[in-house]
Amino acid sequence: xxxxxxxxxxxxxxxxxxxxxxxxxxxxxxxxxxxxxxxxxxxxxxxxxxxxxxxxxxxxxxxxxxxxxxxxxxxxxxxxxxxxxxxxxxxxxxxxxxxxxxxxxxxxxxxxxxxxxxxxxxxxxxxxxxxxxxxxxxxxxxxxxxxxxxxxxxxxxxxxxxxxxxxxxxxxxxxxxxxxxxxxxxxxxxxxxxxxxxxxxxxxxxxxxxxxxxxxxxxxxxxxxxxxxxxxxxxxxxxxxxxxxxxxxxxxxxxxxxxxxxxxxxxxxxxxxxxxxxxxxxxxxxxxxxxxxxxxxxxxxxxxxxxxxxxxxxxxxxxxxxxxxxxxxxxxxxxxxxxxxxxxxxxxxxxxxxxxxxxxxxxxxxxxxxxxxxxxxxxxxxxxxxxxxxxxxxxxxxxxxxxxxxxxxxxxxxxxxxxxxxxxxxxxxxxxxxxxxxxxxxxxxxxxxxxxxxxxxxxxxxxxxxxxxxxx
Amino acid sequence: xxxxxxxxxxxxxxxxxxxxxxxxxxxxxxxxxxxxxxxxxxxxxxxxxxxxxxxxxxxxxxxxxxxxxxxxxxxxxxxxxxxxxxxxxxxxxxxxxxxxxxxxxxxxxxxxxxxxxxxxxxxxxxxxxxxxxxxxxxxxxxxxxxxxxxxxxxxxxxxxxxxxxxxxxxxxxxxxxxxxxxxxxxxxxxxxxxxxxxxxxxxxxxxxxxxxxxx
Numbered sequence: 001x002x003x004x005x006x007x008x009x010x011x012x013x014x015x016x017x018x019x020x021x022x023x024x025x026x027x028x029x030x031x032x033x034x035x036x037x038x039x040x041x042x043x044x045x046x047x048x049x050x051x052x053x054x055x056x057x058x059x060x061x062x063x064x065x066x067x068x069x070x071x072x073x074x075x076x077x078x079x080x081x082x083x084x085x086x087x088x089x090x091x092x093x094x095x096x097x098x099x100x101x102x103x104x105x106x107x108x109x110x111x112x113x114x115x116x117x118x119x120x121x122x123x124x125x126x127x128x129x130x131x132x133x134x135x136x137x138x139x140x141x142x143x144x145x146x147x148x149x150x151x152x153x154x155x156x157x158x159x160x161x162x163x164x165x166x167x168x169x170x171x172x173x174x175x176x177x178x179x180x181x182x183x184x185x186x187x188x189x190x191x192x193x194x195x196x197x198x199x200x201x202x203x204x205x206x207x208x209x210x211x212x213x214x215x216x217x218x219x220x221x222x223x224x225x226x227x228x229x230x231x232x233x234x235x236x237x238x239x240x241x242x243x244x245x246x247x248x249x250x251x252x253x254x255x256x257x258x259x260x261x262x263x264x265x266x267x268x269x270x271x272x273x274x275x276x277x278x279x280x281x282x283x284x285x286x287x288x289x290x291x292x293x294x295x296x297x298x299x300x301x302x303x304x305x306x307x308x309x310x311x312x313x314x315x316x317x318x319x320x321x322x323x324x325x326x327x328x329x330x331x332x333x334x335x336x337x338x339x340x341x342x343x344x345x346x347x348x349x350x351x352x353x354x355x356x357x358x359x360x361x362x363x364x365x366x367x368x369x370x371x372x373x374x375x376x377x378x379x380x381x382x383x384x385x386x387x388x389x390x391x392x393x394x395x396x397x398x399x400x401x402x403x404x405x406x407x408x409x410x411x412x413x414x415x416x417x418x419x420x421x422x423x424x425x426x427x428x429x430x431x432x433x434x435x436x437x438x439x440x441x442x443x444x445x446x447x448x449x450x451x452x453x454x455x456x457x458x459x460x461x462x463x464x465x466x467x468x469x470x471x472x
Numbered sequence: 473x474x475x476x477x478x479x480x481x482x483x484x485x486x487x488x489x490x491x492x493x494x495x496x497x498x499x500x501x502x503x504x505x506x507x508x509x510x511x512x513x514x515x516x517x518x519x520x521x522x523x524x525x526x527x528x529x530x531x532x533x534x535x536x537x538x539x540x541x542x543x544x545x546x547x548x549x550x551x552x553x554x555x556x557x558x559x560x561x562x563x564x565x566x567x568x569x570x571x572x573x574x575x576x577x578x579x580x581x582x583x584x585x586x587x588x589x590x591x592x593x594x595x596x597x598x599x600x601x602x603x604x605x606x607x608x609x610x611x612x613x614x615x616x617x618x619x620x621x622x623x624x625x626x627x628x629x630x631x632x633x634x635x636x637x638x639x640x641x642x643x644x645x646x647x648x649x650x651x652x653x654x655x656x657x658x659x660x661x662x663x664x665x666x667x668x669x670x671x672x673x674x675x676x677x678x679x680x681x682x683x684x685x686x687x
Contacts, residue, residue, distance in 0.1 A: 016671045017664055021645035025664060027671055029682050037564065039505035048658070054672075056684050065503065082503040082526050089505050121685055133563040133587055147587055149565035150507070151594035159661045161668055165644060167586075197490055198557040201586060231560065233586050254681030262681050297490050318489050318555060325488065416562075418499045435561060437494045443523040 003272025005169045006236055007204040010144035014127045026164045029126040031156050032112040033060035035090040037131025041154035042093040052097050053160040059121050060094050060101040062087045063111045064418045068381050068408035074105045110384020110410045113137040113351035120250025124239045124266040134351045136227040139236035140220035141243055142269035146233040168278040170203035174211035176285040181468040184219030185451035188226040189291035193301040195281055200232030207237050211285030217246040218357035225352045226434050229298040238270035292338050292464050293436045293449040295326035302338050304466045310334035329438055330446050339464050344427035346459040348452050349381030350415035353432035356390050358452040363396040365456035365470055371404035372462030379406040381413040417442045430458035474596035475654030479577045480623040481550030484540055485614045492561035497570040500526055510566055511573030545618045553610055554581040559588025568595045578624050582607050593647045600641045
């Protein structure tokens with residue numbers, strides 16, 4: 001019998017019941033809650049007269065709607081009344097049901113996918129869900145983590161389980177070493193460019209290979225975060241020393257004798273050498289260039305030395321139509337150089353790239369330089385209050401402010417523009433977020449997905465530039 | 473949840489691939505704390521010429537006459553014909569809520585994004601996967617004949633065209649059972665409460681660090 005994949009092991013460890021009809025009950029160790037996808041779930045519980053099954057499995061924080069300025073005023077500082085009601089509703093629901101919440105003025109508040117790992121509320125081997133598709137982020141810790149809808153948020157609150165069908169196994173292997181200036185973001189954009197936005201549909205992806213092993217936890221989180229942009233709800237990386245060192249001494253992690261027992265278990269969280277995958281894709285790390293998205297789907301990417309594609313060269317009629325539509329929306333011409341795309345704004349933040357390492361990489365590029373006068377705005381939004389504090393301790397805030405970038409308070413911000421941070425119609429933005437869909441960052445806004453270092457390079461030049469040219 | 477056994481209705485063609493959930497229901501409407509009332513804002517940025525706001529009266533907004541759902545022949549559609557990877561992106565259940573609130577009961581496409589596909593079944597909405605060549609043909613037939621309808625039978629797992637041609641589709645048994653009967657699947661899961669408790673007890677022994685964090 002063939003060995004097990006990491007996904008097989010995580011599945012087996014959380015299997016409560018295999019039903020005859022092919023569905024299974026899977027136990028959920030941790031649910032993260034935020035204000036946008038939870039109000040209807042709490043309301044559903046109330047209407048049915050149900051109580052949460054296990055209160056201590058849940059942790060909540062507001063992130064999507066929170067403003068990134070004037071945070072001293074707390075909830076009162078949310079200008080949009082509809083947004084304010086949503087945040088107040090989360091506070092009320094958590095108070096009513098006794099769920100731990102990092103409220104808007106708590107220094108531990110931040111983007112759910114940043115605070116889980118930061119607090120040790122994300123631990124290897126856990127099953128983790130959240131009403132947010134970027135929950136795949138937590139798979140970087142060898143977790144079974146994925147996004148769910150609001151009905152399932154309610155289901156997990158009420159039963160601590162989910163009804164699931166087992167997915168297929170997919171391995172994405174990135175061989176060799178990455179070049180200088182090439183980050184986890186470039187790796188995942190290159191992967192999506194290769195396999196497409198539906199390349200991982202129906203699969204749980206494990207990311208492996210020397211290049212992945214060589215990444216920090218931040219880099220791995222960035223890659224797992226965007227698994228969903230490749231169609232896979234679940235992305236994972238096997239546990240190794242890097243994982244265990246990151247988890248050590250986190251507030252909610254195991255203590256004392258439990259630590260050793262946990263580490264012993266965590267060491268088993270990797271695919272067996274004879275495990276069989278349904279699908280395997282390989283990339284050479286040394287061939288990956290810094291990436292820039294030119295279109296309205298995350299698969300529409302090119303290397304920084306590349307060009308905007310010519311639809312005439314695309315054989316598949318559906319894809320050709322997609323390119324034509326994307327170029328029209330983005331206001332770009334076929335065959336123009338990526339470096340000729342001019343920008344209006346730069347956004348460094350989001351659950352993909354707002355951790356301390358991301359901010360360090362961006363700061364290293366802008367240090368001693370100035371934001372291009374062509375830009376209307378360049379902003380940095382740290383992923384959590386603690387990331388912000390750490391960055392300030394390292395003096396990164398001063399580097400950004402001196403260069404002319406805005407230094408904001410934590411939240412999802414311009415990744416999806418539910419708060420006041422958004423693009424104007426027709427504006428081009430170099431963004432470290434995860435989606436370049438039409439209207440995502442603001443009505444008529446044009447998003448280009450890049451790494452923090454590439455966004456920083458774009459901020460000081462006003463157009464896309466190979467960050468390696470700015471590095472010593 | 474509303475049950476769905478059989479359904480027959482007018483088909484609207486949504487002729488673009490990778491329709492994402494931001495497109496189905498833009499973020500500003502996600503600020504609602506209700507699960508109803510999203511229908512007027514379904515495909516908001518494609519449907520109207522201006523930028524939509526929550527709680528706005530949509531009847532006076534400038535509409536995009538080229539958009540499929542603004543054409544008279546598709547206004548009462550309840551079956552949406554779509555392209556590859558429909559529903560990709562965010563996990564927002566507001567997407568199926570908006571489709572259902574508009575009046576759709578069935579969506580047919582060559583492929584769906586996983587989370588969206590799953591969310592549909594929780595809301596009385598049936599996503600059907602048919603091979604791309606059949607979907608291509610249905611697109612041609614819909615465009616050629618006004619008032620084109622399809623008949624769907626979930627029990628028999630079939631889609632039938634006006635000419636009587638029938639295609640079968642796959643759907644897993646549990647989801648089908650819940651949708652056929654309009655079941656609350658939390659209730660079904662709680663029938664196994666004892667099993668969940670005993671799993672939890674054994675996990676508390678083998679991995680005690682997983683308990684007690686969130687208070």
